[in-house]
Amino acid sequence: MRTKVTKAIFPVAGLGTRFLPATKSVPKEIMTLVDRPLVQYAIDEARAAGIKEFIFVTSRGKGALEDYFDNAPQLEAELRKKGKTELLEILKSTNMDSGEIAYMRQHKPLGLGHAVWCARRLIANEPFAVILPDDVIAAEKPCLAQMVEAFEETQSNIVAAMEVPDHMTGAYGILDVKDDMGTIVSTKGMIEKPGPGLAPSNLAVIGRYILTPTVLQKLNRKEAGAGGEIQLTDAIDAARESGEEVYGYRFQGQRFDCGSKAGFLQATVAFALARADLRDDLWNYISDVVHSEKAAQ
Ligand code: G1P
Numbered sequence: 001m002r003t004k005v006t007k008a009i010f011p012v013a014g015l016g017t018r019f020l021p022a023t024k025s026v027p028k029e030i031m032t033l034v035d036r037p038l039v040q041y042a043i044d045e046a047r048a049a050g051i052k053e054f055i056f057v058t059s060r061g062k063g064a065l066e067d068y069f070d071n072a073p074q075l076e077a078e079l080r081k082k083g084k085t086e087l088l089e090i091l092k093s094t095n096m097d098s099g100e101i102a103y104m105r106q107h108k109p110l111g112l113g114h115a116v117w118c119a120r121r122l123i124a125n126e127p128f129a130v131i132l133p134d135d136v137i138a139a140e141k142p143c144l145a146q147m148v149e150a151f152e153e154t155q156s157n158i159v160a161a162m163e164v165p166d167h168m169t170g171a172y173g174i175l176d177v178k179d180d181m182g183t184i185v186s187t188k189g190m191i192e193k194p195g196p197g198l199a200p201s202n203l204a205v206i207g208r209y210i211l212t213p214t215v216l217q218k219l220n221r222k223e224a225g226a227g228g229e230i231q232l233t234d235a236i237d238a239a240r241e242s243g244e245e246v247y248g249y250r251f252q253g254q255r256f257d258c259g260s261k262a263g264f265l266q267a268t269v270a271f272a273l274a275r276a277d278l279r280d281d282l283w284n285y286i287s288d289v290v291h292s293e294k295a296a297q
Contacts, residue, residue, distance in 0.1 A: 003155065005148055005210055007122070008051040008129040010042060011115035013059035013106040018260065027062045029133050031264070034271050034278070037068060038258055040094060042133040049144035051129060054101045055122050057115045066103060069096045110222075111229025117219035125213050127151070130232070132207025135160075136267050138274070139253025143208050146251050150184060151210045154247055157236055160208035161185070161248035162255060169194060172204035173233035175248045185248040187240065192226040192233035203248055205233065206255055214239040 016028030023031075029039040046054060058065060072091065079088040106118045116130055129144060137143040137160075147158050161175060176189030177200070189200060209232070218235035225231035240246040256270065257263030269286070272278045 003127055004050065005127050005129050005151060006051060007053040007055060008046045008131055009055045009057060009116055009119045010131055010133060011057045011112055012062060012065060012133060013057050013109065013115055027065050030064050030068060033267055034275065039065065039133050041136050042131045045142040045144050046129065046131055048142045049148045055119045056103050057106050057118050058103050059106050069101055071095050111231055113219050113230035113232040113235050116232055117216065120216045123213065123216060127210060127212050130209040130211065134259035135207035136256045136258045137253045138270060143251045143253055147208060147210055147249050150249055154245065156245040156247065157212055157239060158210045158247045158249050160206040160251050161203045162206050163202045164204040166202065169199035169202060169204065174199045174201060175203040176200035177203060183250050187246045187248060190233050190237040190246065192231040211236065212239060212244060214242065214244055
């Protein structure tokens with residue numbers, strides 16, 4: 001029988017130090033891309049892929065995240081009273097149904113693999129998705145939906161993948177490709193943040209995964225890997241070593257690294273330019289800036 005993916009884990013326990021001082025009091029995942037928090041993009045993508053249960057792995061200081069998904073009756077009543085139906089609908093679309101969302105604390109920052117392992121009891125014996133909200137992907141068909149379609153065929157581990165330049169391979173999990181079939185590649189290895197000259201390819205893992213429960217079993221070992229952290233990459237590769245397939249999936253779409261300031265700014269511009277209510281003003285502003293720079297040169 002073919003299994004469907006209905007649960008997704010969102011690891012959001014990171015301190016977000018790259019965005020200090022903002023992240024001193026605001027969780028990184030609540031920072032806004034145009035007018036929606038980063039995490040809303042991840043939730044919408046998961047829903048579009050058929051996910052029904054949303055599991056957040058959080059840490060101290062992430063209370064604003066839980067409030068964000070809660071109903072806001074006072075705000076809703078106020079908007080209703082003022083007849084602001086459009087805003088009311090936008091607000092309501094962010095509410096999560098009771099029991100649809102779960103929070104799990106990661107008590108120590110032991111790595112991405114450990115964060116995923118913290119959610120193991122909520123997954124049980126079924127395939128699950130992992131979404132890293134820092135990786136925002138603009139695509140006609142959302143990235144996870146593309147991967148769920150591929151999973152329906154393969155019924156095995158799939159990680160989103162994208163080519164990166166040589167000097168960037170040390171920042172990612174990198175695939176050792178067995179067979180390259182175009183959109184899908186099979187793998188014979190996966191290395192987390194390889195040192196200079198050690199990357200087996202330029203195909204990097206991007207923050208979308210569909211994984212089998214075997215990966216959770218491998219995480220039980222709690223072995224530290226690159227950077228002294230328990231790495232998800234290592235557990236996925238261990239599942240492959242024990243006989244499962246691990247595929248890389250070259251998704252259609254544009255990925256923004258919202259874990260970096262430059263990536264966040266690029267995403268902000270790209271998403272704003274895609275909005276009818278903002279495009280013209282922003283476009284005029286950008287053209288003015290570019291022209292005056294050129295004139296100054
Ligand atoms: C994590 C993963 C890495 C992956 C990357 C994608 O790294 O460990 O394998 O390539 O996300 O964004 P991080 O960026 O959290 O260091």
